[in-house]
Amino acid sequence: MKLDKSRENISSMFDDIAGRYDFLNHFFTANLDKRWRKGIVKYIRSNNIKCDMLVDLASGTGDMAIELLNLTPLKIYALDISPKMLDMLKKKCDDDRIIIEVAESENMPLESSSVDIVTIGFGIRNFSNLNKSLDEIYRILRPDGLLIVLEMFNLEKRNILFEFYFTKIMPVLGKLISRSNTAYSYLHNSVMNFKTVNQFIDLASNHGFIHEYHKNNFQKFVYSVFLRKL
Numbered sequence: 001m002k003l004d005k006s007r008e009n010i011s012s013m014f015d016d017i018a019g020r021y022d023f024l025n026h027f028f029t030a031n032l033d034k035r036w037r038k039g040i041v042k043y044i045r046s047n048n049i050k051c052d053m054l055v056d057l058a059s060g061t062g063d064m065a066i067e068l069l070n071l072t073p074l075k076i077y078a079l080d081i082s083p084k085m086l087d088m089l090k091k092k093c094d095d096d097r098i099i100i101e102v103a104e105s106e107n108m109p110l111e112s113s114s115v116d117i118v119t120i121g122f123g124i125r126n127f128s129n130l131n132k133s134l135d136e137i138y139r140i141l142r143p144d145g146l147l148i149v150l151e152m153f154n155l156e157k158r159n160i161l162f163e164f165y166f167t168k169i170m171p172v173l174g175k176l177i178s179r180s181n182t183a184y185s186y187l188h189n190s191v192m193n194f195k196t197v198n199q200f201i202d203l204a205s206n207h208g209f210i211h212e213y214h215k216n217n218f219q220k221f222v223y224s225v226f227l228r229k230l
């Protein structure tokens with residue numbers, strides 16, 4: 001199935017579900033998403049990685065950006081193409097270290113080599129131009145800077161339980177609660193059309209990132225991937 005990942009389509013889809021996104025996110029992951037984000041912060045802290053200047057790309061309602069505040073950074077840029085998702089972040093948190101801007105992964109309002117860490121939580125799968133986005137992330141990161149991707153990757157092997165949950169349960173409940181006809185069937189298709197974790201790591205290496213570590217958060221499906229700019 002061909003997915004429409006144009007900026008217009010993706011931003012309007014997330015604008016439509018913005019008010020119910022957090023509830024659905026926590027509901028469908030049984031709150032594990034919170035633990036996965038905390039795990040990223042723990043990794044950064046325990047490895048003593050410099051974190052003055054951070055970017056949470058595809059920040060949405062900002063749960064990752066808010067979690068990153070625990071690292072006491074100087075600034076966190078929360079960037080997203082959906083103004084309504086970002087409005088939810090504004091309502092949740094008014095810490096002036098978080099700078100909220102509508103911006104796309106392919107063209108970020110930041111200087112080259114100015115960022116210590118870029119995080120992307122459940123966003124990269126939706127990027128319309130993944131190659132261009134990886135180049136742009138590479139540009140803004142400082143040498144040795146870290147790209148951290150929390151994502152649902154395509155499965156290496158078929159998993160009947162996963163397919164049942166994603167094709168039968170999630171679209172029905174997602175439609176009922178989010179009142180969007182498309183968002184939660186898009187979710188399944190976007191995962192099935194995305195790369196496996198190893199394919200993603202290979203692709204990132206073609207864009208100058210070296211694989212540092214990846215963690216299987218859930219069922220060899222949800223991973224945190226840590227990549228370093230060469």
Ligand SMILES: C[S@@+](CC[C@H](N)C(=O)[O-])C[C@H]1O[C@@H](n2cnc3c(N)ncnc32)[C@H](O)[C@@H]1O
Nearest residue numbers: 014058059060080081082085104105121123126
């Ligand atoms: C599933 S939400 C994730 C939100 C948040 N990061 C989280 O962890 O819950 C995906 C977000 O990616 C944003 N997005 C999709 N493509 C994007 C792009 N090319 N550049 C910036 N944001 C994008 C969407 O607008 C949406 O808010």
